Amino acid sequence: MDRLIVPVLSLVVAIAFYAYKAHRSRGAAPARTPRPAGRGKQSAGSVRLGFVPPERLDADRDQPADPRDGAVRAAVRAGDWQAAATYLAEAGGDWQERYHRAGQLAAEAAKDDAWLLAWRQAHPHDPGAALVNADALIDLAWAIRGNGLGSTVGEESARRFHEVLHRARQACAEAQALGGGDPSPYIVEMALAMGLGYPHERMRELWAETEKRDPYHLGAYTRALQYWCAKWRGSHEESFAFAATAASRAYPGSLLTLLPLYAHFEYETSQDDLDPDEYYKRPEIVAAVDACLADVAAAPPHNRRVPQVRHFLAWCLYWQDRYPEAVEQFRLIDGYAGATPWDYASDPVKRYTEIRDYCADRVVEAGV
């Protein structure tokens, strides 16, 4: 009889634990998550406020496409590399803009690089072409690998992925040597720091070179934060510390107050037993959201980096039960769901719609 005690007891504990988990997952967080309207269905409140129906939401971008991006991509597809050179040159010393434009060209070059080869043949030492080349190789590597978990990547694909990443590393070095005051080649290399697992020392060197060239580059901060996250090469402590440094440097309109929100979001999604409904209401996160709201308000209206911040604010305001303020953000970003935090869900459009519509319904109810 004695022998039975241990197995029976462990069975009881296992059942109790399972029941507890089931209760929690049914009771706590999802009770907050609005009743899913089902894909393609929109809540009454959301319709009333004039939000875009889910089937018309753009899942690929966080804001309307810039027609200039589309034009230059069409031009290079037709082989006109001069258009690319001009487009990059026009960004001048606005490094954040140059980084964005290089990214657009790289996405095109990762698919077909005939124009880039021609450009580099004509101007072997062009810093812009070198930058696009480095960035495109990283895109290419990920296109070969696919976005699945490591275990889903085939052996041959994994080999090609690493080969291309190593070529990208050489390409980054080349672009950095030619780049002068442009931080972009260093920021591009941060993707390698994540993928190839650079030691912290090397990452700090990259960061020092970046910061020296542009201390307020939002894209640099968000990418470096990814490196310092526990899921990549850092820890929760390191990511919070990095985000705090960024926030301490922020001036109104710099948008660097986004970083603490990002770090909290990464932490919350990495913790299974954290209740977001409680977590985001902590005073320091409420204060961080307030700071970020002020920061965004001070940014120039056509700054293309503002929407990504608003997507984040909408998410945080929702969990903080600040529905009117959340709806205000949704009004300014609606139509586009291709942004973090939505893209951490398996169906970003669904996640976006659920939360937007929940907020809209509360606002409409309160107004009645």
Added chain:
Amino acid sequence: MPAVRAFLLLAGFYLLGVVVLGVLVGADVAIFAADVPGSAAVKLYVVSVLLAIPLVQGMLALRTPKDEGGDGLVLTEERQPELWHTVRTLAEQAGTPAPDELVLTGDVNASVTENARLLGLLPGPRRMRIGAPLLVGLNEPQLHAVLGHELGHFSNADTRLSQLTLRGRYTVSRTIQAFHDRADKAAGRELAKQEKRNTKLTAKGKKAKAVDAGIAGFSYRLMAKPFIGYAHFYLRVTLKDGRAQELAADRIAAKIAGRDVTASALRQIPVLDAAYGFYMESYATLGTGAGLLPPPGEVFGGLRHLLAARGEELARLRAGAPREELSPYDSHPPIADRVALLGQLPDDGRGLPPARPAIAVLRDPARVLAELEDAVLTAEARGLERVDWGQLVHRSLRTYVDRGAEPLRTATAEVTGGPGTLDALLWAVDNGQQWAVVDKLPKSAEAASATGRAAREFARPRLRSGLKSLTVLALVDAQQAWWELAWHTEAVLRLPQGYEQRLDKALDAAVSDTPNTGPLRTMLPQSAPAL
């Protein structure tokens, strides 16, 4: 007590067969009694008879399948008096009758089998098998230890009570094997039958059915299940006795050959097993795809070259604790345990004396090893051309590289509309057609799903290795390069002075996105320095 248990367990095994058969008969009686309508009853009878057939066959299989020999070369006393003398002496020391037949095999194993009589209860004629790799890889005292161990299993010195268990284990294992063999054979017959029918159907323009081994093998496997279940039970229950038996046999070996020699033999065997597997794969059968075998006697005898050249590597393997997956039914305790237990025996002061290789016990070993090949190789293998080791390596690798390059030649010819030569391929590279050529080669699923620039990254290494093969072949055929046999490492491709680095760079240049075939062209035979 163990003897009674062993007897009951073995009897239970036979009883199980009778019971299962009885159930089938009982079912038929019940059907008859229940007055099932005619046609249905007939069907049920047929089913029960079909099920009973493999069972009855299985009961017959319970008579231990006879060891027919025939898997090696019989060594007669007349031709191998010294070996026979050795074995007789060992058997005497082990306290058991000498075997009636000695067989040389190609396995890293020695064994003594017995065609026991009366359901495995009485001893019968014995056959001792000795693996040629043991003769090549052990020294003489180590061989004595190994053979002493095998004979020790039949010794009546201190294991009298376990005799029945041992024989029972043996019978049960053989029976399960026989069941599986029957199932496989039945499934094989069924497959052949279906394929034949499908060929006919296809010939008449009808759609062929998927070939399926189906019910034939299945009914055997189903019937085998209770027996296998019982056998596992049996083996588990008698495991302790089985392991004790192994350890007892080790002690007998130690008494005969010395404690330290026995331990060294135990440590050597797994190493020898690994080395032999590697040798067979990478040396002895390297040339079979090219129609080549090493000279007579070397297929098994060549192992000695490898053992001599890789002494250090093997010593490292021996020193490391042998890691083995141990089956819960394996009667052999882990080698590490066996060596440790031997170490607990009192020192017999015999140590590890200098000794000649075990093969010295054979008279005219080269001829014996050649005759072993005739005895164990298939007719097909015996028909292969025999060449010396150096030729074997060079000619096989040339054949394989040449064969591997064939699809690329074909693709080149198709795309360029000319001959599929290296020259034509280089010309295609210069004209930007290289990716079209590689695209025609068979692809992995991963490579096939890539598009655009990603597809080129999958193609690049294939183009590179194809260009390398064709370049190497050109150099080989101009007698500027060759493959060299090495026993301590894999075969080495010998290239002209300084070519190794140059070739890497030249290939990189040729497969880059802005290709340059110039460096590779300068390395081709007409311009290469004569050796």
